[in-house]
Amino acid sequence: MITTFYKELDAGVLEALKCSQCGAVSFPPDHACTVCDFPTLEPITISGAGELQVYCLLPEAKAAGEVWLEEGRTAWAPVEGVDTENTWQGNAELPLPVEAAIRWDGTEGTVVFRLMASTLDG
Numbered sequence: 850m851i852t853t854f855y856k857e858l859d860a861g862v863l864e865a866l867k868c869s870q871c872g873a874v875s876f877p878p879d880h881a882c883t884v885c886d887f888p889t890l891e892p893i894t895i896s897g898a899g900e901l902q903v904y905c906l907l908p909e910a911k912a913a914g915e916v917w918l919e920e921g922r923t924a925w926a927p928v929e930g931v932d933t934e935n936t937w938q939g940n941a942e943l944p945l946p947v948e949a950a951i952r953w954d955g956t957e958g959t960v961v962f963r964l965m966a967s968t969l970d971g
């Protein structure tokens with residue numbers, strides 16, 4: 850499932866795994882729940898739409914945040930389009946809608962969540 854994940858993503862299909870124990874969504878799919886580590890996960894298709902609840906700054910001015918998908922919460926994931934210079938101000942404006950996207954670095958894809966209406970560029 851994990852190996853086909855990016856092919857499916859390319860085709861516009863977002864596959865994720867939902868934890869049978871806590872209901873958290875592992876996206877991209879992982880071998881166990883990214884929140885509680887429970888090994889029994891159920892494959893689901895997700896819309897990719899969600900809300901960014903909180904984020905923080907990582908090295909190299911990248912950001913990661915906690916996204917609540919329509920299908921359930923996820924573990925922390927990379928986010929784009931947020932204010933990386935004033936994270937206090939940026940967090941004060943949350944929650945805001947985000948959508949899943951893929952950032953290609955050569956042939957390697959990383960799932961990121963992008964703010965749908967960036968308050969930076971507006």
Ligand SMILES: [Zn+2]
Binds near residue numbers: 869870882885886
């Ligand atoms: Zn879980």
